[in-house]
Amino acid sequence: MADLDQLLTKKVADRYLKREVLGEGTYGVVFKAIDTKTGQVVAIKKIRLGKQKEGVNFTALREIKLLKELKDPNIIELIDCFPHKGNLHLVFEFMETDLEAVIRDRNIVLSPTDIKSYIQMTLKGLAVCHKKWVLHRDMKPNNLLIGPRGQLKLADFGLARIFGSPDRRFTHQVFARWYRAPELLFGAKQYGPGVDVWAAACIFAELLLRRPFLQGASDIDQLGKIFAAFGTPKPSQWPDMIYLPDYVEYQFVPGQTFRTLFPMASDDALDLLSKMFAYDPKARISAQQALEHRYFSSGPPPTEPALLPRPPPKKDSMDSKPSEFGPTVLSPNSRKTRRVMPEKGNDHGIGNERSGPAPMSLDFSVYDNRPPARPTINSADRTHLKRKLDLEFQIPEDDEYP
Amino acid sequence: MATNFWTSTHLKELLEQEEVDVVHNLDKQRGITLDDFKLIKLQMTNYIARLAQNVKVRQRVVATAVTYMRRVYTKRSMTEYDPRLLAPSCLYLAAKSEESTVQARLLVFYIKKIYPDERYRCEIKEILEMEMKILEALNYYLVVFHPYRSLPQLLQDAGMSDAIQLTWGIVNDTYRMDLILIHPPYLIGLACIYVASVLNEKDNTAWFEDLRVDMNVVKNIAMEILDFYDKQRTISDERVNAAMHKLGLRK
Numbered sequence A: 001m002a003d004l005d006q007l008l009t010k011k012v013a014d015r016y017l018k019r020e021v022l023g024e025g026t027y028g029v030v031f032k033a034i035d036t037k038t039g040q041v042v043a044i045k046k047i048r049l050g051k052q053k054e055g056v057n058f059t060a061l062r063e064i065k066l067l068k069e070l071k072d073p074n075i076i077e078l079i080d081c082f083p084h085k086g087n088l089h090l091v092f093e094f095m096e097t098d099l100e101a102v103i104r105d106r107n108i109v110l111s112p113t114d115i116k117s118y119i120q121m122t123l124k125g126l127a128v129c130h131k132k133w134v135l136h137r138d139m140k141p142n143n144l145l146i147g148p149r150g151q152l153k154l155a156d157f158g159l160a161r162i163f164g165s166p167d168r169r170f171t172h173q174v175f176a177r178w179y180r181a182p183e184l185l186f187g188a189k190q191y192g193p194g195v196d197v198w199a200a201a202c203i204f205a206e207l208l209l210r211r212p213f214l215q216g217a218s219d220i221d222q223l224g225k226i227f228a229a230f231g232t233p234k235p236s237q238w239p240d241m242i243y244l245p246d247y248v249e250y251q252f253v254p255g256q257t258f259r260t261l262f263p264m265a266s267d268d269a270l271d272l273l274s275k276m277f278a279y280d281p282k283a284r285i286s287a288q289q290a291l292e293h294r295y296f297s298s299g300p301p302p303t304e305p306a307l308l309p310r311p312p313p314k315k316d317s318m319d320s321k322p323s324e325f326g327p328t329v330l331s332p333n334s335r336k337t338r339r340v341m342p343e344k345g346n347d348h349g350i351g352n353e354r355s356g357p358a359p360m361s362l363d364f365s366v367y368d369n370r371p372p373a374r375p376t377i378n379s380a381d382r383t384h385l386k387r388k389l390d391l392e393f394q395i396p397e398d399d400e401y402p
Numbered sequence B: 001m002a003t004n005f006w007t008s009t010h011l012k013e014l015l016e017q018e019e020v021d022v023v024h025n026l027d028k029q030r031g032i033t034l035d036d037f038k039l040i041k042l043q044m045t046n047y048i049a050r051l052a053q054n055v056k057v058r059q060r061v062v063a064t065a066v067t068y069m070r071r072v073y074t075k076r077s078m079t080e081y082d083p084r085l086l087a088p089s090c091l092y093l094a095a096k097s098e099e100s101t102v103q104a105r106l107l108v109f110y111i112k113k114i115y116p117d118e119r120y121r122c123e124i125k126e127i128l129e130m131e132m133k134i135l136e137a138l139n140y141y142l143v144v145f146h147p148y149r150s151l152p153q154l155l156q157d158a159g160m161s162d163a164i165q166l167t168w169g170i171v172n173d174t175y176r177m178d179l180i181l182i183h184p185p186y187l188i189g190l191a192c193i194y195v196a197s198v199l200n201e202k203d204n205t206a207w208f209e210d211l212r213v214d215m216n217v218v219k220n221i222a223m224e225i226l227d228f229y230d231k232q233r234t235i236s237d238e239r240v241n242a243a244m245h246k247l248g249l250r251k
Helices: A004-008 A058-067 A099-104 A112-131 A194-209 A219-230 A267-276 A287-291 A379-394 B003-007 B025-029 B034-055 B059-072 B083-097 B104-114 B124-137 B151-157 B161-174 B185-199 B205-210 B215-232 B237-247
Strands: A016-025 A028-035 A041-047 A078-084 A087-093 A144-146 A152-154
Touching (some): A058 A087, A058 B083, A112 A152, A112 A194, A267 A287, B034 B059, B034 B083, B034 B104, B034 B237, B059 B161, B161 B215, B205 B215
Antiparallel strands (some): A041 A087
16 A cells, blocks of 8 residues: 555554544544554544543543453453543444434334344343443443444443442432333332343333333333333332332323233243333343243244344445545534434424324335434433432442441 | 452453562662562552542542552553552542542642652642553553452351451451452452451361362461561661662652
8 A cells, every 4th residue: 555654644543544433422522443453443432531630531431441341242342442642542343333223214124033133132231241240221222233244232331330239329310211210210229230121121112113112201201101001010019119219109000911012022022021121120030031031042033143134334435445545524424423412403302202203104214314302311310420420439338347 | 259250350360479579670770679669569558548548438449549559560660650659540540440539639639738748749630641551551451359348248157257347457458468469359358367367366267168269378378468467567667768769750
């Protein structure tokens, strides 16, 4: 390559060739790059330094800490970290798309075995986390990335935590609302891997329905939606419920059968769903148990990841000749950027979310650029959360001098 | 111990004593001996603990900070990584990674307060720069396991619940050595219980024999701890100062 010398000047840390910006992550810009050592395409997160001169971003540090311990085919790989011009850069394997894009793409038909494959990979990743005592705490389709060969991988561990000791208190302000387990909505501070399983169940349901399953407009409404679907929990179903900090009595509603809620699903799928949606976190199936459920072992096997339907990959400069590398064009992304900040492009506020899905007969493909507004952890929650996450754990706990 | 220790980077990164007891060439050139090297690390352990008391963080944070500091010195020289800056920076990073963030300015404030010595002074900016360098030196491995968590349970099981304060203190003291870089934390914990039983003249032979662990390793660690207590008496401030003087860094 004649213009290699030219390219060298554009390299980051002498190794990565910078390409287009992929999006604005929770704590900095994400851009595509080529690893000149391996030829591999990677995604690099440039960590913004904190405003208050507090060094390496706390959330980023958490992600580094946990991802260094979690190496698995169903968990995003942190390939490298390096400082460059005073900023920390995290190098991840490049992922083409995410599960949210798959679910939303109306041109994609998801067969029962495709759904089985996607949810199996989700649960596999989750089981590895839980086995290593890590709670993900932000499971949603948008954080389940899909690689070039169809592999689904858990990503965004910025909210994840080690849950080593059972009596540890955590904040309940985790997960985007639609994926929040009922114990969190009732303010539980001591919770376990069941919260991730509930979120995985919501994702399972979303794969079946092709729309977010429980679209609450507020925390109260979220519980209302949950109860309207499955019925208000009886004390016998969930004995500890009434002791939760934010417990309020809800008017009794009977709920619907799983068959009515998911008319197209198989009996095995419904049985697994009902176990993942168990109200009592103690009775909820674990990710590992879910993988051993007959849904995965009987009937048609899950689709090979490489054969899964995916949205067409973004047209990108990957195909262009090396001579066209040139200066990086930061072209504005017409498609959604991954993990946008909360509220971005959502000036209509929460009311927007309530409108729910439009009739199925409408052709949505033309509206694809404009995804329905999904709540992430909203900004109010976020500051609250940040405060909590930063401060709450200074309280001496189990490790303290007895 | 949490089950994930067995697949952790902590386990993978454990070293042999001979690998830990290597004085970096740059430090050797300044006349630093292996004894000096150990003394300075001990001094910095005390420094971290003292600073931590002031900013009020959990013992676990102290333990992690000391582990970071000791790990860094298996890879980097004291000449390049001034201990008086590395120590507080390790505490700063450990507080973050153990989820009890401490502000850098608070550290700077207390350093000034407890060490009027000019050479200990550092600025926020220096701590933040050092944080990045520590991350690199650690190869971004941040999860560290400690013997503390399982201690109360083990002691109860051994019928030694009354010895928890003593044992806890012994565990704290193990961080004045490099044990955490060499042995799995549960063995260090057991060795501390062993030392506590010896000190309390309690015969726990049967309990130890029931554990499926290599008692030779536990006893060797216990011997090292007792050796350390013996040597500790001979350490004077002059010796520490002399060692630090050889480094002769900063201002």
